[in-house]
Amino acid sequence: MLQVRNLQVHFPIKKGLVFDRTVGAVRAVDGVDLTIPRSTTLGLVGESGCGKSTVGKAILRLVPLTAGTVTFDNLELSALQNEELRKARRHVQMIFQDPYASLNPRQNVESIITEPIRTHQLRTGAAVHQRVNELLDSVGLPRGAASRYPHEFSGGQRQRIGIARALAAEPDLIIADEPVSALDVSIQAQVINLLADLQEQLGLTYLLISHDLAVVRHISDTVAVMYLGAIVETAPAETLYTNPQHPYTLALLSAVPVPDPVVEDSRHRMVLQGDLPSPANPPSGCRFHTRCAYAQRRCEQERPVLRDLEPGHQVACHFAEEIAVSISATRGGDVVL
């Protein structure tokens, strides 16, 4: 089980040529709590710049943490150094968005997949080759792929190579950062199904980072919505999509196009005004208040904390209940569509 407590990642803003002064900080992640039970999937959604990818990198310690703890199965990842950290990383692997940029073009597939096996000394001798074949089988690539190079494969196949590389280390947790965004529509479903199958077979735990709310609903057990470095709502997937409480979640859901003209014609659109504010200079109080249709004076002054609405469903909004009541009064039953 993965536990993230009060995770903060601030990137310093430097100024000056001679004196390297720090003049401020980009608060990319500013107090995030996450819990992912073993063999389940947490979907972390948000728009570009909200800090979702930084959360993924921070868990793997690929960026320095400003504050907070990351614990995976009694192992405190955030406290490890050097050799211990390297060993621990075997348990947590990452799948990247861009299957073109995340594979070394000069390594053949066998070499890409064996690298984690050799690094962590998981197999020796002929067993390495055997393991490569197993991994290729499990991600649905032909065994002949081993001697070929990344450029010989299509985007979907490259993503499978990336998944095989992640599996090679025999991890327990996989952080998938936009794993299907770069793929053609008809190929996305293949990769989504593969991830679901692998979870079932190997009991993997997933942190799925994505901007695509439809993909996240399909694959996640729990969903957390991020806005400007903080989580604004988290709930079991079914609850979040049928009974969203934070005005940002509502706006996000109402903005996703649905491939059905009947739904598109009849749904309520909640078009947000303006753009995402800069995380270097976040708004006071509730960070969403500058774009929120329901903002009141209290929202400008006091930052709302995540509070329980019901078990498992938390929201960071002062007025969530009142907003939900007013929306269901004007729209009747269905809040999302």
Place this chain on the structure above:
Amino acid sequence: MSEPLLVVDDLHVTFKIHGGRAVRAVDGVSFAVRAGETVGIVGESGSGKSVTALAILGLLPSRGVTTSGSILLNGQQLLGASEHDMQDVRGRRAAMVFQDPMTSLNPVLTIGRQLTETITRHLGVKRDAARDRAAELLDRVGIPEPRQRLKNYPHQLSGGMRQRVMIAIALASDPALIIADEPTTALDVTIQAQVLELLREVVRESNTALVMITHDLGVIAGICESVNVMYSGRIVESNERHHLFASPRHHYTRGLLASVPRLDGAQGRLVPIPGSPSDVIAWSEGCAFAPRCPAVSDACRGQAPELVSSPEGGTLRCVQPAPVGMPVWSGR
């Protein structure tokens, strides 16, 4: 019904590639758009949808490209028109909005300069008047403080703002036709919703004809009146949008709908289309979708299926289509 504004008839675009081989990027595409109408072209990478757009506006390179067929804009033949004539068409009567607002704006010129350039070029007004018009346009596309924004460079604006500027440039000379090539693909969903709303408004208020090119079936469902589905350079199915989504008949259209997860309902396992868009056979040897089609039979190979009008409306290129009235989705 009014006469169509744009009529594309049997358009072919062939690229010569290394070694004397030729790629038929667009292979006999026909469709028409009326004023005030939005027509969608949907397809995956390599389906020829963007090349179709570039061909309409005469933006394809002249070397190594052969085009044939006919493109009529208000009765004027655009295919084979001189560059001088095309410059008049582009911007004044037809405009294009591209996918990536960062690379399609000039980074070293201010927004104001790029807008007024279009205005003075096509409307022949003085600089001061052009500036006023530029500010009006920015205001119309929903950019706050338009006069200050005119002095900004593209990097000072966010992605959504830049796309609004692109739309403002497209609107500068009140074109009768706008071609939008994946205009919201690079944007976040909430910004996408803003831009789509803006495009709807433009079509409604100015009676503009809009050709919407996208891979996103959700965007198509929300904005287009009729839809053309392209695969490997040809239209495989076209219909009015309600009919297309309620009764998709080509197995590629059905495959696309079954493979996208939907926001509004928990569905079981997704049904992907096997293979990848590059697994095609040449149309001369049969249906290009045959290698990936679940309903493939001997009849699909040997010769290409013709695009025929079906009695229920729409056109279809398939020898054994799914029966009428079988939605991929049986409702929520």
